[in-house]
Amino acid sequence: MKKISLLVLFFGVSISFFAQKITLSGAVKDSLQNPMPYANVIAKPKDVSKNLKFAITDNDGYYKLLLEKGDTINISISYLGYKPIEYQFIAFKNTKKDFVLQQSSESLDEIVIEMPVTVRGDTTTYKTDKFTDGSERKLKNVLKKLPGVEVDKNGSVTVQGKKVTKMLVDGKKFFGGNSKLAVENIPANAVGNVEVIDNYNEVAFLKGLTDSDEMAMNIKLKEDKKRFLFGDVEVGKGNEDFYKTSANLFYYAPKINVNLIGNINNVNEKTFTTKDYISFSGGVNAIFSGNFNFKGGAFSQFMQSNDVLKSKQKFGALNITKTATSKLDVSGFAIFSGTETTNFKEDFNQYTTFTEARTNKTIADNLLGIGNLNLEYTPNSKEKWYVRTQVKRTNNTIDNSLNSIVNATSNLITTDKSLKATYINQNIEWHKRQNDAHTFSSVFSYVLDKNNQNAFWETENPILQGLIPTDNNQDLLRILQDKDTQEQNIDFVFKHFWELNNANHIYTTGGNKFLNEDFSTDDSQKLDNGTINNFSSAGFGNNLNFKLNDLFVGMHYKFRTGIFTFKQGAFLHNYNWQLNQQTQTTKNKWVVLPDFLAKIEFNKSKKITINYNLKTSFSDASRFANRFYLQSYNSVFKGNENLENNLYHAARIYYSRFSLYRGLMLFANLNYNKQIKGVRNTVAFDVNNTEETQRINQFLKAKLFNNPSEDLRGTVHLEKSIKNIKYKFDVGFKNASYVQEIDNNLQTNKNNSYNYEVGFETMFDNLPTLEFGISRDIGRFISSNNTSKFITIEPFVTVDYDFLDGFIFNFDYRKSIYENKDLGQKNIYEIANTTLSYKKEDSAWSYKISAQNLFNAQFKQSNRFSDYVVSDSKTFILPRIIMFSIGYNL
Known part of the structure; x- marks a missing residue:
């Protein structure tokens, strides 16, 4: 407790100030006594050295201000299109005060209203200079001062409890829309107004048609930053040999924006994390969600744990956006990440009938590069084209030293692994609003995902005895493995949006997805004399080609009535797959996948969402491979060519409630999943082996189970300000x-x-x-x-x-x-x-x-x-x- 005694003292001082506050609250209504949501209520102390206070009325028109006792304060109430009200208040005691706004007969241009926050439809605009005091360093410091906006330690931004999924700067995506790179690097002194756009869709005429629940934040730069080079650099030196250096440079002009971010350190300060990587994994417009699953390749291995003994981090990112013509925008980014880390772990593993103590030291050297190019063509206000290209390349090496102790008998195994992977994603997207009733969208996508993995295990003691055909009359046991995977996806999806009227829509979707995946493994032993003992004669070695074709059509009906929105429909899929290995297997099946969505929107700040889907998925080719291959120093795996698709129910109910007036934020989420059919691994242990260290050996096999x-799963998040x-x-x-x-x-x-x-x-x-x-x-x-x-x-x-x-x-x-x-x-x-x-x-x-x-x-x-x-x-x-x-x- 001594370590935080100073904090307790701070808190005690804070409580002493608690009693010096009084509350001014009430309602803002129009002349017909209708509540006025999102009206601005500003409190300016007569003492100019004190900060102004601010409130926004909730959906019922209520406001609440917390004021310093004894202050004389000018209260200003404003709402676009209404005459503002000025009221002087002396903060002696808690007071309730209602205000009635009268509609203005003057034109909007003639009305000068100081409005820190304005709400127009789905767009909320914050005038940031009304909330900041000049002490802010980065965008995150600015955002934290805006009412209803929060930034967590991972760089995620929420507005009234809803997560921002796209980050824009002057209307252009910032590094593909990544919020962390924006909030951590954009200087605060460059930030002008901040716009929050709910139900965001980058194609304007699709808004209202899609079920996308995305939220975008648009950072409007100050006028003197419209054509300006700005940014910051930082250099640090620590005890021993620790160091870090970073640079964030930004150039903005009306037709070109350039952003450069760099960071080098050995304190494990990560500019780029697994979560960030996922946000850069490509994709298409949200209207095609559910039709695509961009896995992004086997690249997550380059991101190591945050907990390391040693770390060297190198990161560089360049983002360029160019307005080529009035109809064509060109943008792209390049990202480089290099990490060198050393990890050390001690594990105590409790198996079914025995235990294992394990020490594990890993040295990893990982390089990742991502290149992205986007073309956005708008021939007219009712048509939009996108051409997106993304290329990723990684080169990873891992050296591992593992000591396994079972019943006081130890075995030291060293492992060298390498991974080279290439990922290419190319898609062409088209959207057309034919007329008020009919809108069309389509996308063509090609993905190439190629991985080459090599592993080398070395130990003085035998491993996997009885599971691999090794020659144990060697000074050292050396095991080699080559594992190659190449996956190609060619997909096409077409959607038709038919608006019968504002409350009734019919959506039709059709398309075809084709997967061609090659999977091969080669396991062998390198003998002392340099020759190779290949395990193929013992059932090892895979050479599999897996083809899967998914032809599908779906129809959904969406209608609105009052506060309710319903959408229901189904997809009909024809799955045809073929396995070519020692023998050829061909299967075909039809699957109907119904789904249901219901939204109850009591108001903008209180909603319930209920959805249900019957979902299906296929395992990747490695689970179908019918010959053995090594998974690790103590496990051998064999796939199953008779597997079929997984099938499962997924249901969710979500409730959200937000009120600035009540200082309340409440979110509740309940998820239920049940597999009807699913693939799981069966496990067989070598528990009867006389060698103690061999008891951890595992033989794994894929098997399709019923139910x-x-x-x-459920979560509840509640915040209450008093x-x-x-x-x-x-x-x-x-x-x-x-x-x-x-x-x-x-x-x-x-x-x-x-x-x-x-x-x-x-x-x-x-x-x-x-x-x-x-x-x-x-x-x-x-x-x-x-x-x-x-x-x-x-x-x-x-x-x-x-x-x-x-x-x-x-x-x-x-x-x-x-x-x-x-x-x-x-x-x-x-x-x-x-x-x-x-x-x-x-x-x-x-x-x-x-x-x-x-x-x-x-x-x-x-x-x-x-x-x-x-x-x-x-x-x-x-x-x-x-x-x-x-x-x-x-």
Whole structure:
């Protein structure tokens, strides 16, 4: 507790100010007593040294202002098209005051209204200079001050609880619409107004036709940044050999925008994460969602864990947008990421009848490059063309040293792996609004996904005895594997939107998707004399060609009545697939997939969504391969050529409620999934082997089960603001059961878990922003042989404080108390980070001192479980890093 005593003192001071606030609340209505949602209510203290206060009326016209007791305040109420009201208020006690706005007879051009927020249809515009004070450094600092807008630590932006899915700058996508790169890098002094566009569609005339629930944020640059080079650079040096440097440069002109981002460090500061990579994985317009699944290749392997012993990160990104003509826009981006990391883990694995202690050291060197080119052609207001090309290339190497100990007998295995992968995605998209009743869309897509993986295992002791035909009379056992996959997709989808009237639509979809996938493996042993012992004579070695053709047609009827929107329909699929390996297998089947969607929109801030889908999917070619291949040093896999498609029910109900007036944000989500048919791996252990280390050997095989799994998941997120305190509550649960065949015995496993997090955050004007909370995760894994229960409790504290003239202090602390009830294991670790920065308002220079892993924790503790093993893991992390940085703003 001594470590956070200062924070408790801060909180005590904050509470002392709590009683010095009073509330002014009421309603804003028109002359007919109708409530006026989204009216601006501004409170300007007579003392100009104090900040203005701001509120937006909710859907019922209510507002609420929290004011300093004793202040004399000018209240201004405004709404576009209505005469503004001015009212002077002396804040002596809590007061209720209603206002009535009269419609203006003057033209809009003659009315000068100071409106920090305006709402027109689905577009909300924030005038940012009404909320900022000049201390903001990046876009994220600006957004955090806008009412209803939140930015989390991962760079995701939400507005009134809804996630922003596309980020635009002056109407153009910023690095493909990625929000993290925007909020972390765009300088605050370049930001003008901010527009939030709900139900966003990049094709304007498709809005209202699609079921897309996307939200876009458009950053309008200040006028003096319309043709300007701006940005910032930062260099930092830490203790020992730690360093980091970054540069963010932006050039904007009316017809060309150029953005350059770079970062080099060895403190594991990641500019590009797995989540970011997914957002750059290509795709098509949201109206085709459900018809495409762009996996993006086997590239996720280049992104290692955040918890490493050593790290070198290199990142560079260039984005260019060019208005070539009045009808043609050209844009593209290039991204390079290079990482060199060292990981070290200690695992304790509990199998069905035995245990294994394992240490694992991994050195990885990963390179990734992404190139993207987009052409956007608009011949007229009713037609749109897109041509999108994306190329990705990765080259990864992994060196691993693993020591496995089973019943005091150890085995050291070294593994060298490499992956070279190429991914090309080309699609052509066309949209045409023929007339008020008929709109057409179509897309053609080609994807090439090619992967070459090589693995080399080496050990002094035999491995996989009885499962691979090795010659054990060797000084060292050396196992080689080549695994190649090439996948080609050629897809075409056509959609027709028929608007019978504003409330009734009929949608027709047709198309064809063709997959051609080649999968080959070669496993062998390299003998001491240099010759090769190939395993093909023992049933190893695959050479499979898998073709799948999906011809489909669907029809849906959508209608609106009052606050209700319904959409129901079905897709009819004809699946034809062919396997060519030692023998040829051809199958054909018809599948009907119904779906249903219902939306209840009580108002813009209170909605319920219910949907149901019957879904299907096919396994990739490797699951159909009918010969053996190695999966790891202790497992051999064999596919099943008789597999068919997975089939499952998916249902979801989602409720959202948001009110600025009540300071309330509530989201509840319930998901249910049940597999009718599903592919799972059967497992056979070599438990009878006389060699202790061989008991972990696994023979895996793919098998199609009836009703193999069922799960129910739910989450609730609640935020409630009372005066200057925001209270937060999150709870989630998961109840899942699935069948697993282990050693020819069929058993049902259960995963029952829940978690919750409670906390509160202070929001005083001239005091630190403090957040206190605690989270608890309880996981219980139940199989026929054992039950494992994990409990993790994590209290946490964060501090953000702007003080004096240009100083910013940040601190975050989290204590993790991990316990495995069944094994009697308990571990505690503490992670804290802090930063103190200074930048004078009229200076281009900034200075920062930061401490990472302040308490010098050595490792993090976690757990995981699969069908046949429960694991406790210690992952070792970087030591304490103290760094001094200097930045310069252009």
